[in-house]
Amino acid sequence: MESVKALPTPKDRLLNTCFLLFCLCMIDAIFTDFGIRYGHIEEANPFVRSLYDVNVIAFYLLKASLPILLFILMHYMKPSYIIRNLLIVALIFYTLVILIHISWMIIVLAFI
Structure with missing residues (x-):
């Protein structure tokens, strides 16, 4: 007898989205570093730039802590339309940031 796989709940989908956001944040941090x-x-955000100048480990911890904090909050919150849409906007934003990083890496590698 075959078992039926249940579809992920809305909360599980949000937690998966938070994990994807964490991955994108870490890719952004690595490319930025x-x-x-x-x-x-050059880092455009003055706060992050000064943090990077002081301590690179702190830079990575900040980049990791924000999506981790969001993941923890999402674990205790009810899924809502607003939260879901804000997560989608954040994913789109970070995807665009990653595409910008990839484009400048291609430009840099072309001139090496």
Whole structure:
């Protein structure tokens, strides 16, 4: 007898989305670190730039802590339309940021 796989609940989907957002944040942090370290880019956010200048580990901890905090909050919150849409906007934003990082990496690699 075959078992039926249940579809993920709305809460599970939101938690999965939070995990995806965490992954995108970490990719952004790695690309940003690479770009700053090798002088290809400058961090546009003054707070993050000063944090990076003081301590790179703190930079990574900040980048990781925000989606982790969101993941923890989402675990205790009811899924709502507003939260779901805000997560979608954040995913779109970080996807665009990753695409920008990829484009400048292609440009940098073309001139090496």
